[in-house]
Amino acid sequence: MSKKILILSASPRKGGNSDLLCDQFAKGAEEAGHQVEKIRVQE
DSSP states (O other): OOOEEEEEEOOSSTTSHHHHHHHHHHHHHHHTTOEEEEEETTO
């Protein structure tokens, strides 16, 4: 069963450790067949 996943990244630095962790989580979720949207709060 596919899920819709929203990732809110509040990392102050684009490309920082937390931001990269969000990207890796999103990649894994997409590979598992889920819909993923990532929003950077700073933008």
